[in-house]
Amino acid sequence: MNLKLHKFKRVFNTKHLLLAVSMFPLAGESTVLKISTGAFRESFSSKISIVMLEVNSDAKQQKWKGVVSGAGGEAVSGVEIRNVRTNAVTTSDVNGVFELEALSTDQIQFKIIGYETKTVLAADIEQVMLTVLESRLDEVVVVGYGTQKKGSVTGSVSTVKFDENTVSRPNLNLASALVGASAGLNISQTSAQPGAESFGFLVRGMGTMNDASPLVVIDGVPGALNDVNPNDVESVSVLKDAASSAIYGSRAANGVILVTTKKGSGDKFSVTYNGYLGSQGVAKDIDFITDMATHMELVNESEGREKYGADLIEEWRRESAAGNPLYPNTDWYDEMLNSSLLSEHNLAIRGGGQKSHFAMSMGYLNNKGIVDNSGYERYNFRINADAKVKNFLTLGANIFGSWSDREVLDVSSFFSSIRNTTPGVIPVYTDGRYGGEMFSGLPVGSNPRAYVDNITGNGERQKLSAKFFGIVNLLKNLEWESSFGFNYSNLKSWEYVTPYSLWNLQTDFQYQQRPSVNSLFNNNRRDYSTVLNTLLRFKETFGGSHYVAALLGFDQQYNRMDNFNAKKNDIFGNDAIYVLDAGANMESIGGTGTDDALQSYFGRLNYDYQNKYLFEANARYDGSSRFSKDNRWGFFPSFSAGWRVTEERFAEPLKAIFDDVKIRGSWGKLGNNRIGDYTYQVVYGSYLYPFSGQLQQSVAPKEIANSKIKWETTTISNVGLDLAMLKNRLTLSVEYFDKTTSDILTKIPIPLTMGNFSPPWQNIAEMKNKGFEFQLGYQGKVGELAYQVNGNLSTVSNNVTKFNGDRSISGANITLEGSPYASFYTLEFDRIVQNPEEIEGLVADGYTFGTFVGGKPSPGDILYKDTNGDKVFDAEDRVIKDYSSLPKITYGLNFNVAYKNFDVNVVGQGVGGVKQYWGNDGFNTFNINEGFLQRTTILERWTEENKSTVYPRLHTSGSALNTAVSDYWLYNTSYFRIKSLQLGYALPQNVSTKFKVDRLRLYANLENYFTFTNFEGYNPENASVSYPMMKQWVVGLNVTF
Known part of the structure; x- marks a missing residue:
């Protein structure tokens, strides 16, 4: 040139x-x-x-x-x-x-x-x-077992780069940082328990009735997103179609997430610190009744009798107003869910020379949580290094380690204790005693404070992950790379429960000890996996126009898990002794062990003619131990092509507007082997069986085996259009995909005459997902104001196309042919009955009411529709809805603006076209009893004085009226959340140099602070009770030396 x-x-x-x-x-x-x-x-x-x-x-x-x-x-x-x-x-x-x-x-x-x-x-x-x-076309995109230029990519790959704004957010795990960042990737958070956060991942919809989560690969080694500190991440690539994912074969049916961590630079040495300190609380509150006198009146109304006398109710109002501590009005959510401190510190050293590069980082996270005894602490380190030891040989290693300590809290039991209490229970009296029910002395209510204070537990986990590799340059354009990687995780957890007493503090009566004896539970789990990989890479340009790249590889993986647990009661001594030998009585003991292996051969061929016509083919041949020998191996190919229209001579006039126009398409087949380790084999379990009048330990099959099961296969077709305009300031990508998963493994009920066995797995179902994806970006500048906007939107339509002509009903959901997976299957709400004449008229017309609807309703009760017209209100009136808990639309927004030394970043995301069933397990009911905490919505119930057409009347918790599975309890859980709002200020260079630093930036961040939804529960992403999503504010510092 x-x-x-x-x-x-x-x-x-x-x-x-x-x-x-x-x-x-x-x-x-x-x-x-x-x-x-x-x-x-x-x-x-x-x-x-x-x-x-x-x-x-x-x-x-x-x-x-x-x-x-x-x-x-x-x-x-x-x-x-x-x-x-x-x-x-x-x-x-x-x-x-x-x-x-x-x-x-x-x-x-x-x-x-x-x-x-x-x-x-x-x-x-x-x-x-x-x-x-x-140019954006020359940006490097990480793909399976290598990289490609963005302009040459013919598959569907989304790349998320981790910049200063991203790592400055209080992302307690990598999954949180990816929410809303990529079209086609739907991440929902179902629990925010520190150290045990739960996320659901779907790439282009629900692709199977089993494990639908994508494969995660970290620097070439399979892993989990919670194994990565977001501060260490350089970029994340999401492989969404068969063309980009087929190189991972049997594990790629649900998409692949490639995480690339930061490496050292050959021309710069730097020391970087990023840290923040802040506070966190419940992201979305629920209002509960905290006035005990009101609670007693509601209980009287629900039971239809004067359980609590008028004199007692008046006494409670009078004494509580006077400040008498024996007449409390406890706000249990304010008592138990509190703000707490949050801090994180990360230090990174990166550098190198002409022949070597290194990056070292250390991190510390301390998350106290918003519930006592639910904190989490983590230390982590990462070392990435490589060196060219000979002109033809490069050696390197990527090593990650962490130590974490999580306070063990049974979230389900904790929220159950909150639900089953009343405002009239004192958390802790001034003398240290725990309050209980103040009336009959009966255990009709719990004390959540006593529950939390008397459970002590920790889970210590050590993790070590490493990859060692060597690259040999055999010829000018031919290299050989081999690597060995492993993941090791060791978890040791224990839980010590101390008995405690509840008191009626008005009468000084001790009426209950919970539990009856102390106990100690121990659990030890070890996970170990290895990956051996070797591959050849070739690339060459022939005649100045024909670029060819090829890849051949072999992969061998092995995974092993061992677990042991035991529980003993009557632990010796008054103080906690965390040794099982200190227990007198063994309550339970158990252990498990599983392993599996995968062997693979794979390859890829790329052809590029004048950067104009693009072609790629991938293939992988996998053998999995999870299938019998006759069905162990599977072949997974893909093909894709692209045409860069703007490289054509006839497209010269287009270049006045378009910098690049690329049309691409792909087809391929993928597999799914996430079915359990021994599904095709007979698995035995331990049981007690009566022999000679006594229970004897015995072994018997747990389920019927099916040695003929085979791979679930997913076929994906994809077409896309990529545009770049206005000197690459405006970019647009539009895609359409059609994904069909065949031979889905599921279980069909078997006759009782075959015995009390679990049904066998069978390849009998088929499911289709199709939809559109849009990604739009624009960057510009007005004077000294620079800005950048990126948005994405995805639609997905799910449909079960084959289910052996059968159906599966579970609660409010049904799966059958012709409907979305787990569609809602409910009665239809008609109205709230306002007077007896309405029901009398129905009875006179020959209508009857079955047990499914709770029997004949009265004024204030829910009346359902007789959808099948048989004049019987029963389960046969349920109808299939055309929606489920899977969103039809997901979208994300990222907005950056910089003016002089100031910068602002806003991250938003949301979902649409989604509903969830919100019932009793989510504190949403009008059927109550005396030991049940109630939401303030119950104050708007139907009464003779307030004949509501929206809310029904009260019943006791044992009544079936108004609790039937119906669309009355279906809620629109669409939402938009401003995930992150960040303001930063970088000190001028002449000021920062006085502190001997190259760059010093101060920032403040609000995380999960603003959620816009009509849903009244804690989290529109999960209607059932779980550890609530937290909102955080932090102030932090970025320093580069």
Whole structure:
């Protein structure tokens, strides 16, 4: 390539130098020209180069003049050139020319939208050459077992880059950072328990009736997202279609998430600190009745009798108003769910030289949680290093380790204790005793404070993950890479329960001890996996137009899990002794062990003609121990092609608007082996069986085996259109996908005559998902205000196309052919009965009411529709809804704006077209009793004085009226959440240098603070009771040395 170097002038008070160099060939990465009065170095990219000249001079403010030009010699205007010390700014004009005054020791920054910002010292002869970021088409995208240029990708790959704004958020795990970041990736958080956060992952819909989560690969080794500190992440690639995922074969049917961690740089040494401190609380509150007198009146109404006398109710109102502590009005959610501190600190050291690179990081996280005894603490480290030990040999290692300690709290039991209490229970009296029910002395209510205070437990986990690799350059364009990786995890957890007493503090009566004896539970689990990988890579360009790349590989994986647990009662001593030998009575003991293996052969072929016509083929041949020998191996191919229209001669007129137009399409077949380790074999269990009048330990089969089961297979077709406009400032990607999963493994009930066995697995179901994805980005600048907007939106339609002509009903859901998976199957709400004549009229017309609906309703009860017209209100009136708990629409938004040293980042995400069944398990009921905490919504119930048409009347918790599975309890759980709102300020360079740092940025962040939804529960992502989502505010610091 011949590139033209423009003339440059540097004018001095005492010296002059004029250098002019015209056409010369570029021999390598750089060409160095030595002259007696200074030195000059230039290095060209294929896009834009900025060239400066350095000569010896006195340390005085001098005027610099230069030209910014493109690869074809065209001038590039609008480049911002800033003197970091003085903050003086200039821009290149229409001819690419710029002038700027600076000292020889000043740092000069070059910035233009869409290109990498770089800073060099004016006097540093090694850094006087600046190259802006390459075109978006030349950006490197991480794909399976390698990388590709973005412009050459023909499959469906979304890339999420982790910038300063992302790592400054209080992302307690990597999954949280990815929410709303990619089209086609739906992440829902079902629990926020520290250290045990629960997320659901779906790539392009529910692809199976079994485990539908995507495969996660971290630096080439399969793992889990919670194994990664977000501060260590460079980028995340989401592989969504068969063309991009087939290289992972049998594990890729539900998509693949590739995590790439940060590596060292060969030309820069840096030390970076990122840390924050903040507070957190419940993201969305639920209002509960906290007035005990009101609670008693509601219980009287639900039971239809005066359980609590009027005198007692009045007494309670009077004494509580006077401040008598024996007449409490406890707000249990305020008592038990409290704000807490949150902090995280990360330190990273990265650098290297011409032949070696390294990156080391250390992190510490302390999350106290919003419930006592639910905190989490973690230490972690990561080391990534590589070195070219010979001209033909590179060796390297990626190592990650962590130690964590999580306080063990049974979330389900904790929230059950809150639900089963009343405002009239004192949490802890002044003398330390735990309050109980104040009336009959009967155990009709729990004390959540006593429950939490008397359960002590911890789960200590050590993790170590490593990958060691070597790369041998066999020929100029042929390399051989082999690696060995492993994951090791060891968990040791224990839970010690101390008996406690509840008191009627008004009568000084101790009426219950919970539990009756102390106990100790121990659990030990070890997980271990290995990955052996070897592959050949070849790439070559023939005749200047034909680019060919090929990959051949072999993969061997092994996974092992061992678990042991035991529980003993009557632990010796008054103080906690956390040794099982201290227990007198064994309550339970058990253990399990599983293993599986996978062997694979795979390959990929890429062909590129003049960067215009693109083709790719992938194939993988997998053998899994989870299938019998006759069905163990599966073949998974894919093909894709792309056409870059703007590279055609006839498309020249389009280039006035479009920088790039690419049409692509793909087809392929993937597999799913997530079915359990011994599904095709007979599995035995231990049972007690009566022999000779006594129970004897015995062994018997647990389920019927089916040795003929085979792979679930997923076939995906994908078409896409990628556009870049306005000098790459505006980008748009549109895709349509059609995904069919066949031979889905499920169980069909068997006759009781075959025995009390679990039914066998069978390949009998089929499911289809199809939809559209849109990704839109724009970046621009107005004066000193730079901004960037990225948005994504996905639609997905799910349908079960084959289910052996059968159906499966579970609670409010049904699965059958012709409907979405787990569609809602409910009665239809008609109205709230207002008077007896309505029911009498129905009875007179011959209508009857079955037990499914709770019998004949009365005024204030729910009346359902007789949908089948048989004049019987019963389970046969249930109808299939055309929606489920799977959202039909997901979307995300990321907005960045920077003005001088200030920056603002907003991340939003949401879902639409989704409903959830919210009933008794989510505190949503009008059937109550005396020991049941009630939501304030119950105050709007139907009564004779308030004949509501929205809410029914009260019943006791044992009544079946108003509790039938119906669409009355279906709630629209669509929402939009401002996931993150961040404000940052970077100190001017002349200020930060006083602190001996290169960059110092202060920031404040609000996480999960704003959720817009009509749903009245804690979390629209999960209607049942779980550890509530938390909102956080933090203040933090980014420092680079």
